[in-house]
Amino acid sequence: MPLLRAPLLMLARNERARVALTSMPATAQLVSRYVPGPWLEDALDAARALEADGLTVSLDHLGEDVTDPADAEEVVEAYRQLLAGLVERRLTPGAEVSLKLSALGQGLPDGQRTSLEHARTICRAARNAGTAVTLDMEDHTTTDATLQTLRELRKDFPETGVAVQAQLHRTEGDVRLLTGEGSRVRLCKGAYAAPASVAFTDPLDVSRSFVRCLKVLMAGAGYPMIATHDPRLLGVALALAARHGREPGSYELQMLYGIRETEQRRLVAAGETVRVYLPYGARWWGYLVRRLAERPASLRLLLTSLVRR
Ligand code: FDA
Secondary structure: OOOHHHOOOOHHHHHHHHHHHHOOHHHHHHHHHHHOOHHHHHHHHHHHHHHHHHEEEEEEEEEOOOOOHHHHHHHHHHHHHHHHHHOOOOOOOOOOOOHHHHHHOOOOHHHHHHHHHHHHHHHHHHHHOOEEEEEOOOHHHHHHHHHHHHHHHHHOOOOOOEEEEEOOOOOHHHHOOOOOOOOOOEEEOOOOOOOOOOOOEEEEEEOOOOHHHHHHHHHHOEEOOOOOOOHHHEEEHHHHHOOOOOOOOEEEEEEOOOOOOOHHHHHHHHHOOOOEEEEEEEOOHHHHHHHHHHHHHHHHHHHHHHHHH
């Protein structure tokens, strides 16, 4: 499957593939596994249900790689409405939001400034709602820009978190710089294609890097957010938390909506803080392709239904 990962991930940015596949019933079925629905109400209902099971959430308004500044402004408005909805449903302060800077125009001319200003607006709305923002990490070419934006945002909103990708060679070094008091770092393996010049390509090396980063985060003064469904890495995380005398609540485990749901609840029952990343919206294509690249069984289902057409 690692061999298929890169070509599959290229589909995430392929408009023809998106148009051809999005109308298929099998695709709709797959999407519903990973995304509760296109509307804000769908996300808020799902958040309420997860909360009732003792889980907490980070909501993501789906969308990425905007090419029109007006679209970036629409994304800001969507986050305003999301945060208002969270307050109205009394889901804050537990519920947080996750944000992709490419959805705020990071890739546009002058995108660094534009996306920072938009992110600032959303951080302010999150602060007023009693909650915080975590910046997702995207394609490796944007890592420096995203970390620069994080540094700027943290001057006014020190509660802002960021995701880092263990698959990148640089991440252990980044994590050392990010692990200070008050920092919130989400460690994940990395869902984007990246060349061998910057990334580990063997899954075992990605896991080894994940463990090295985990050690730094768990020993540090910040708040580690361990984002994985991998049972071995979860075991290592919990063992390191115990070794460093970290009580549940001084770190958290994070998983994606629809993945290993029984395990999410088992960990909650064991006293762990578990946050579910909850994406919603109509622009689910890139998100779905990344989930398929991680999961050969789902891909097989889609291909089988294509052949039967
Ligand atoms: P791995 O892929 O080895 O999966 C371990 C097990 O989990 C599998 O054996 C299977 O049981 C289950 N599983 C995993 N993926 C599945 C799927 N798609 N469908 C069904 N079962 C599946 N990435 C990124 O680049 N930037 C980011 O900002 C984030 N943010 C983020 C937030 C949160 C909360 C999570 C959990 C993950 C991310 N990711 C991410 C994605 C991350 O980088 C990674 O691609 C996925 O989590 C899959 O890697 P695992 O560590 O789960 O291991």
